[in-house]
Amino acid sequence: MSPLPFAVALEPVTAIVAIPLASAALLALLPGYWLASRLNVLAGLATFLCALSLLAQRPRPTDLIFIDDLNVVFVVLGTFVGFTTSAFSASYIAHELKIGRLTPRYLRFYHAMYQTLMFAMNLALVANNIGLMWVAVELATLTTVAMVGIYRTHEALEAAWKYFILGSVGIALALFGTILVYMASRPVVGEGHDAMVWTTLIAKAAGFSPELLNVAFIFLMLGYGTKVGLAPLHAWLPDAHAEGPTPISAVLSGLLLNVALYAVLRFKMLLAANHTAIAPGPLMVTMGLVSVVFAAFMLYRRRDIKRFFAYSSVEHMGIITFAFGMGGGLANFAGLLHMTMHSLTKSAIFFAVGHIAQTKGTQRLAEIRGLTESRPALGWGLVLGVVAIAGLPPLGIFMSEFLIVSSTFARAPLLAIVLVLGLLVALGALMLRLSEVAFGPPTGATEPITASFVPLYTHLALVLAAGIYLPGSLVAWFRAVAQLLG
Amino acid sequence: MRGQDFDVAHMLAGGLVLVSFLLLYQDRMFALLNVFALHAVVLSASVAWQAYIQEAEHLYVPAAIALLLKAVIIPVALRRIVIKLGIHRTIEQVAGVGPTMLAGMGLVGLSMVVMLKATSPSVDALAREDLAFALSVVLLGLLMMVMRRNAVSQIVGFMSLENGLILAATGAKGMPLVVEISIAFSILVAFIVIGVFLFRIRERFDSVDVQALDAFRGERR
Numbered sequence: 001m002s003p004l005p006f007a008v009a010l011e012p013v014t015a016i017v018a019i020p021l022a023s024a025a026l027l028a029l030l031p032g033y034w035l036a037s038r039l040n041v042l043a044g045l046a047t048f049l050c051a052l053s054l055l056a057q058r059p060r061p062t063d064l065i066f067i068d069d070l071n072v073v074f075v076v077l078g079t080f081v082g083f084t085t086s087a088f089s090a091s092y093i094a095h096e097l098k099i100g101r102l103t104p105r106y107l108r109f110y111h112a113m114y115q116t117l118m119f120a121m122n123l124a125l126v127a128n129n130i131g132l133m134w135v136a137v138e139l140a141t142l143t144t145v146a147m148v149g150i151y152r153t154h155e156a157l158e159a160a161w162k163y164f165i166l167g168s169v170g171i172a173l174a175l176f177g178t179i180l181v182y183m184a185s186r187p188v189v190g191e192g193h194d195a196m197v198w199t200t201l202i203a204k205a206a207g208f209s210p211e212l213l214n215v216a217f218i219f220l221m222l223g224y225g226t227k228v229g230l231a232p233l234h235a236w237l238p239d240a241h242a243e244g245p246t247p248i249s250a251v252l253s254g255l256l257l258n259v260a261l262y263a264v265l266r267f268k269m270l271l272a273a274n275h276t277a278i279a280p281g282p283l284m285v286t287m288g289l290v291s292v293v294f295a296a297f298m299l300y301r302r303r304d305i306k307r308f309f310a311y312s313s314v315e316h317m318g319i320i321t322f323a324f325g326m327g328g329g330l331a332n333f334a335g336l337l338h339m340t341m342h343s344l345t346k347s348a349i350f351f352a353v354g355h356i357a358q359t360k361g362t363q364r365l366a367e368i369r370g371l372t373e374s375r376p377a378l379g380w381g382l383v384l385g386v387v388a389i390a391g392l393p394p395l396g397i398f399m400s401e402f403l404i405v406s407s408t409f410a411r412a413p414l415l416a417i418v419l420v421l422g423l424l425v426a427l428g429a430l431m432l433r434l435s436e437v438a439f440g441p442p443t444g445a446t447e448p449i450t451a452s453f454v455p456l457y458t459h460l461a462l463v464l465a466a467g468i469y470l471p472g473s474l475v476a477w478f479r480a481v482a483q484l485l486g
Numbered sequence: 487m488r489g490q491d492f493d494v495a496h497m498l499a500g501g502l503v504l505v506s507f508l509l510l511y512q513d514r515m516f517a518l519l520n521v522f523a524l525h526a527v528v529l530s531a532s533v534a535w536q537a538y539i540q541e542a543e544h545l546y547v548p549a550a551i552a553l554l555l556k557a558v559i560i561p562v563a564l565r566r567i568v569i570k571l572g573i574h575r576t577i578e579q580v581a582g583v584g585p586t587m588l589a590g591m592g593l594v595g596l597s598m599v600v601m602l603k604a605t606s607p608s609v610d611a612l613a614r615e616d617l618a619f620a621l622s623v624v625l626l627g628l629l630m631m632v633m634r635r636n637a638v639s640q641i642v643g644f645m646s647l648e649n650g651l652i653l654a655a656t657g658a659k660g661m662p663l664v665v666e667i668s669i670a671f672s673i674l675v676a677f678i679v680i681g682v683f684l685f686r687i688r689e690r691f692d693s694v695d696v697q698a699l700d701a702f703r704g705e706r707r
Binding site: 183196214 | 600601603604605606613617620621624628631637640644647648651654655658660661662
């Protein structure tokens with residue numbers, strides 16, 4: 001149990017949950033854009049720094065919160081993207097206020113919700129209790145529903161409604177799975193709180209009833225898989241990405257999908273620790289592959305730029321799920337790397353897209369032309385981002401995709417062929433749209449906006465750097481995590 | 487375990503499945519809300535009975551919440567919304583009553599097969615059958631959400647699904663209270679969110695028919 005309250009407050013692991021919560025409360029009260037957006041960035045930075053300190057020193061696990069090799073990756077990545085997105089959000093929201101799309105009343109709500117979302121996601125990642133994790137994911141869903149609907153247009157409300165209904169059903173199925181896991185662990189661990197604690201569950205999983213675990217995993221995979229955006233259950237994702245404010249699209253793609261994936265991975269580890277249960281891999285591989293191929297073809301028919309990149313997120317979450325489903329040291333390593341690269345790249349793309357939509361006054365692909373000429377900094381940022389997300393060398397995603405494909409070829413060539421097909425189809429769509437949007441004579445309006453390039457180019461620089469040289473310590477760290485994932 | 491304890495728990499959980507079937511074919515708004523209130527009452531009785539036989543006092547809290555919130559407050563509030571929106575007409579259904587009921591029976595059969603196979607009979611007969619019933623209620627709730635186009639009846643479907651989850655959570659002996667309270671609480675939050683949405687939808691679309699929302703898809707040419 002935790003010691004004295006003030007000692008707890010000093011611990012970084014408590015801080016990454018407490019800072020967003022406290023700032024959410026503060027931002028809910030704070031009027032005025034300038035102060036609120038600065039405070040939002042500051043809170044993001046403080047959370048990120050606390051998360052970084054977890055790398056150096058880890059607290060002892062309590063029965064509510066723990067940090068291990070796996071979730072520290074997600075926490076550091078998540079808080080980083082949360083921080084850079086808050087910086088992007090400051091300039092994005094300033095423009096939305098100026099053109100009157102957002103009113104000051106909603107602004108307070110927006111900032112408070114942003115930090116509540118950070119709180120919920122960090123809590124889900126560090127929770128040492130499957131029930132607590134579920135509650136946190138549910139909270140994250142509710143806050144994003146509220147944010148997706150914030151513009152109060154027809155489309156935004158429809159997107160929010162759809163997201164809410166599908167997200168709730170997913171989360172309900174996940175709860176049923178969580179209850180089943182508890183039922184499976186109860187005879188072994190005993191009644192009460194202990195039977196829902198991750199560290200205990202993993203240690204004693206070998207004795208659980210395999211049949212119950214199997215059924216539980218199906219529910220958890222479907223439930224949390226809905227939130228990951230895997231193919232048959234992805235319907236909410238494009239709408240939610242397209243109709244909400246763009247910072248939320250960036251956070252959804254860069255963070256929330258990862259949090260849901262983290263939940264799936266944890267339960268996968270639980271099943272792997274029980275040798276008589278079904279192998280969770282094939283289910284993940286199937287859903288992953290279906291997502292990749294389906295999303296790749298869907299990319300061609302998109303007319304809205306944010307929807308377009310939302311389908312690309314479905315594709316990449318498919319690739320990542322596929323890699324973790326294949327399992328083994330190399331595929332897991334590649335999956336982790338791909339997840340990191342995708343988070344950075346996709347949020348960078350949304351930073352660019354957000355400003356592009358503002359400067360053009362539209363999200364329709366057909367009305368956006370010749371960006372490299374009219375807005376070179378934004379245009380080239382988008383080009384770089386799309387080249388990265390398409391998996392072209394020398395950027396980071398090329399390396400992770402290469403590792404995934406090559407390790408799959410060695411073990412299951414047929415699956416690899418399907419995967420490569422999906423990747424190539426998606427590459428075609430991305431290049432086709434990129435050439436239209438970025439090059440050629442510019443058309444349409446070009447509103448002057450004050451864009452923030454620092455978050456955009458920071459992310460892209462990191463992705464480029466990772467593609468050229470991965471530091472040895474990072475490789476060793478990811479390798480250790482990959483071993484843990486089995 | 488005494489035979490009577492088991493029988494009553496069994497009857498109440500089975501009753502919940504039965505009321506779920508009743509929900510499936512209600513085609514009038516007020517009738518639907520009344521049946522949902524009945525659903526919540528049966529759930530509350532079932533949870534209270536679990537609290538009694540497990541000697542777990544904390545389970546009376548979810549029972550009380552189910553009774554107060556879901557059997558009284560929410561139906562009354564939804565009734566007001568329905569009147570305000572002027573939709574106390576018939577609900578359109580995607581499929582007819584017959585196929586819907588057949589599909590529902592299939593789902594109950596499925597959940598029996600799955601849950602009874604997955605749990606060994608030696609462990610805990612009550613928990614085992616509770617889980618099977620709970621899964622039936624969850625799946626019937628899902629079916630209802632799929633079959634209905636009206637936003638209010640989708641909400642009712644979703645809440646009946648949540649009732650199934652609470653049945654499962656209380657049937658799992660000794661499951662920590664944290665989770666139960668939060669389930670109940672999240673339903674409240676969810677309701678508020680939906681309520682807000684409903685009002686907005688009414689304001690903007692003059693319809694709570696979700697199909698009408700589809701017309702506003704962002705991808706029209």
